[in-house]
Amino acid sequence: MxxxxxxxxxxxxxxxxxxxxxxxxxxxxxxxxxxxxxxxxxxxxxxxxxxxxxxxxxxxxxxxxxxxxxxxxxxxxxxxxxxxxxxxxxxxxxxxxxxxxxxxxxxxxxxxxxxxxxxxxxxxxxxxxxxxxxxxxxxxxxxxxxxxxxxxxxxxxxxxxxxxxxxxxxxxxxxxxxxxxxxxxxxxxxxxxxxxxxxxxxxxxxxxxxxxxxxxxxxxxxxxxxxxxxxxxxDSSVLLGSVTDVKVQDKAYLGSNISMNTLLRPALYGAKHHIVLANRLNDEIKGRYEVVGQVCENTDRIGTDVELPDPRIDDILAVFNAGAYVSSMASNYNGRPIPAEVLITDIGEEVIRKSSTFADYIRNYV
Ligand SMILES: Cc1ncc(COP(=O)(O)O)c(C=O)c1O
Incomplete structure (x- = not known):
């Protein structure tokens, strides 16, 4: 400028x-x-x-x-x-x-x-x-x-x-x-x-x-x-989660603990993030998956037609470009926690936001 x-x-x-x-x-x-x-x-x-x-x-x-x-x-x-x-x-x-x-x-x-x-x-x-x-x-x-x-x-x-x-x-x-x-x-x-x-x-x-x-x-x-x-x-942040279930039905559904309470943009606007299995980067792409979360809404979709290797339970799901309008839009909807945030610099890594707990979830109820 x-x-x-x-x-x-x-x-x-x-x-x-x-x-x-x-x-x-x-x-x-x-x-x-x-x-x-x-x-x-x-x-x-x-x-x-x-x-x-x-x-x-x-x-x-x-x-x-x-x-x-x-x-x-x-x-x-x-x-x-x-x-x-x-x-x-x-x-x-x-x-x-x-x-x-x-x-x-x-x-x-x-x-x-x-x-x-x-x-x-x-x-x-x-x-x-x-x-x-x-x-x-x-x-x-x-x-x-x-x-x-x-x-x-x-x-x-x-x-x-x-x-x-x-x-x-x-x-x-x-x-x-x-x-x-x-x-x-x-x-x-x-x-x-x-x-x-x-x-x-x-x-x-x-x-x-x-x-x-x-x-x-x-x-x-x-x-x-x-x-x-x-x-x-x-592009400063990658959102990490893990695969919790895979169901092959009318579509192949890959479920993970990244839900719309953490990543709202796809449900809110139809936004599309780049998604990979971080521990399987060199594995052959085997199919297209509807990547969904744990919230009881059928709009709880993190990605559609995402090309991935055949996913296994506990594989690490990585969602790119998660530094903007992700944690700021996150909620505890469905009693799901807001994830921790870790800052990685030349000096090292540091937790800069703790994951929310049950105590946080009920804090303001009287
Ligand atoms: C007044 C105003 N300024 C700045 C921004 C930031 O926009 P962006 O993240 O697209 O740069 C917004 C976003 O809605 C806004 O409403």
Whole structure:
């Protein structure tokens, strides 16, 4: 990014993986934080991030949550004019609005977060009055934000989102004389979930965004911000489990202790992860398996038509790209535990999250 922008900021989207050890590693790399709830803001503050390194982007937040966030000094990226009005008298110094541009694109419908039918943000038509109202309510510094969708591998996407948001910037600046301190393009940088899929051409992606910025600003550009989650952590982790049963019926079902309570993405979106038998990597592929878990839902499928050697009980199942939106989406559904997390570095290995226990499962029942 530094070859395209003098003034840029990378804010890690905590929702991808909120493990405090990961936050601390990313902090040491100089990144900021994109937080989507008051708890994520607290996590970031506890990890030592300064309020101005955090952008709080909630949607449909309660007045209580917004007022609390406002009191921390963290800039708020409002999802509606109504949400801004909830903090009347306590408007943060720095605010932005999440804009719902007409164009949205994500890997799945469920991960497309702008355009028709997106629940997020204010429309382009509302944007001009939104900044006018924010200014009248006392906001002093302004940013603008867009998040068009998640896991996009097409480098042209970044340019398209940049051009769309810059059109909105132009209209607001012309009408209200608002000067933007930052333009935040959100997250969405894609990672290949299968070995045969090529990686995102990051240089081309930022090059396209840069071209759009260059056309819009002759002199000083606002800070160019991105909020990657998946791109930073997805391929850092492999989810391990073991084979617990094999049934050959209408299909060949391979059951394991990796269930939808641990890996929700396939059930939630139809996401496909690369899956192998880690202890049989050199064995001949013998068939196609429906890889399923232990939860009592017929949607509890981890992979479909997965090509594997003939599986045996206790073989080790490895699911790749498990660092993003896996442990952060995990639950104890069906009384199944959330697995431990182990950090492996040059220095050694360390448990950075313990597996959940029966005591954790019942902790809050009274
Ligand atoms: C506002 C916002 N920023 C950043 C992200 C991170 O997206 P990704 O993990 O695709 O980079 C999301 C994901 O939903 C988001 O809603």
């Amino acid at each position: 530094s070859s395209y922008f003098d003034n840029f900021d990378i804010k890690y989207a905590v929702k991808a993986n909120p493990n405090p050890r990961i936050l601390s590693i990313l902090k040491s790399e100089g990144l900021g934080i994109d937080a989507s709830s008051d708890m994520e803001v607290r996590l970031a503050l506890d990890a030592g991030f300064k309020p101005d390194q955090i952008l709080f982007t909630p949607n449909y937040a309660s007045k209580k949550e917004l007022l609390w966030a406002s009191g921390t000094g963290v800039p708020i990226n409002f999802d509606s004019i109504g949400q801004l009005r909830l903090v009347d008298g306590k408007v943060p110094h720095t605010i932005s609005f999440r804009i719902k541009i007409d164009y949205g694109r994500g890997e799945f419908k469920g991960t497309t977060t702008s355009g028709h039918d997106a629940k997020f943000g204010i429309t382009e038509a509302e944007a001009i009055s939104a900044y006018k109202i924010a200014s009248e309510m006392g906001a002093k510094e302004f940013g603008i934000h867009v998040m068009a969708g998640s896991n996009v591998l097409d480098p042209n996407h970044t340019g398209r989102v940049a051009s769309a948001i810059l059109e909105v910037v132009k209209k607001i600046s012309r009408s209200d004389g608002i000067e933007f301190k930052f333009i935040d393009m959100g997250g969405g940088l894609g990672v290949p979930y299968q070995p045969e899929i090529p990686e995102l051409d990051l240089k081309a992606a930022f090059g396209k965004a840069h071209d759009a910025f260059k056309k819009s600003f002759e002199g000083r550009m606002p800070a160019f911000c991105i909020e990657p989650g998946r791109y930073l952590v997805a």
